[in-house]
Amino acid sequence: MTAMLPVAVLREWQMLSTAAFYDMTSADDRWRSSADLGQLFEALIDKLKPDIFVEAGAFDGKTSLNMKRRHPAIRAVAFEANPHNHAHFEAELKHGRAGVEYLNLAVSNATGQTSFKVLKHLHGKELPRRNLRSSLLARNEEGVTYEDVSVEAVSLDGFFGDLGEKRCAAWIDVEGAIGLALEGAQSFLANTHLLMVEVEETEFWQGQWQAPKVVRFLAEHNLVPIARDFESHEQFNYVFVRSGRLADAKVKNCVINYLSRCAHPKPAAAG
Template sequence: MRMDPFNVAGALARVSEAAQFYDLRGREGRKLSARQLRQLFYGLQRALQPAHFVEAGAHNAATSLKIREVSPQTSVTAFEANPYNFKKFASQTNFAAAGVDYRLNALTDHEGPVTFNVLIEEGGVARQPASGRSSLLTRTDATARHEEVTVTGTTLDACFSDQTGTLALWVDVEGAAGKLLAGAARTLPRIQSLMIEVETRAFWSGQWLHTDICAHLMGAGLIPVARDFEFRHQFNILFLHPDALAHAHALLALEQFYSARARP
């Protein structure tokens, strides 16, 4: 379904009203907004108890490990596309023992080998290959240099469309959210809650910006209900399915999120 750009703009304006509760002139206010949005997401999972949780761009899979605590019956899968990250964190944590399926895969728009761009230099500064700044896309910064590595790509539909039950999703894929969503057409209707990192300007070549992502998700029936203000041009938006908002405890978690910010 094509989404009216005025509806998208209106939705973004409504969730951005929460900026009044933070001092965004300093880093602390922005960090607080991100921390509180994460807590809302965890509270929603505690209320909704989804059948499946998927973390895309998992890095050290900290979010997946947290979901195991708040929703013990949920099956948890964490996808990490950077092989340097995967090797580092798989050696540090026994994910299988923790109940997390930690996979070396890129969630994208097709199955098969894909090129992943490991950022190794930017602005004349060397970058560690094990970091959270690499992507399926290349940086728009002309000073950026990448190491191209081949990883196995897959899609949300290939992994989850034949399974039953509700799904929660956390997406932090450094500009490549459009590719992930393009491979999720059959999975999106089952998503109860989705946290996704978006950008208001292009840091990566060919990326979807915040309005593109909102239009796509709202067209699929998901509702943006909250956002943070983590960085000036990059932030997270939380979407819920209408069925989630019909859940009394989930609605209460959202009410408490906003009422806490109204206190002096």
């Protein structure tokens, strides 16, 4: 058992206490928990100053555009597998002009052509092809139909190769395919100082890794969870930091400010 696993498990239980800052029956408060976590992630980017930022499951790539604006020297790479999303937002937002690499690629555990499942119908409703809910994996329920499209897949290890001393940060939100993304990122993770991932407690997608397995895997790569949101009981986001940065005063101050903001939200502006 890796030395980081007990630390990661303890941190996971400690993070549950931050639910006290939110009303779990309120959709607005659940949204606020996600917004607070996103602000923590951005603050840590500002302090840790990574050389590379990766957004896997980027949809419109706006997070990468924001990172590039905040940190012009950063290499921002946004991966979006859904060709309908990519074609629309590449034309609309023109990421290349801003210096962002916005790529129609799936992040997986190997390089080559693969089938990507664009959702067509879910829960009896037709969905637009441009959506946030498509995946490399099939959903674990009946009554779902897909448009299967062939896309190019890459592993983060294969795409970035030897990173040397470069420091990386990543946000991975790939609709259940987190296991595939992490399996193909073992060298990349050795250079990763900050990571945000969407996880699930329930197997919504066939063969997906659930939250405990993600935590165990990342602990083996010296990444420890420091905060989470409460998007829902079964799906939420973690922020992980490299274990060697836990004693960093800059990291501690970011977490202090995050917890203070959670406990003392600013009132909504009038009008």
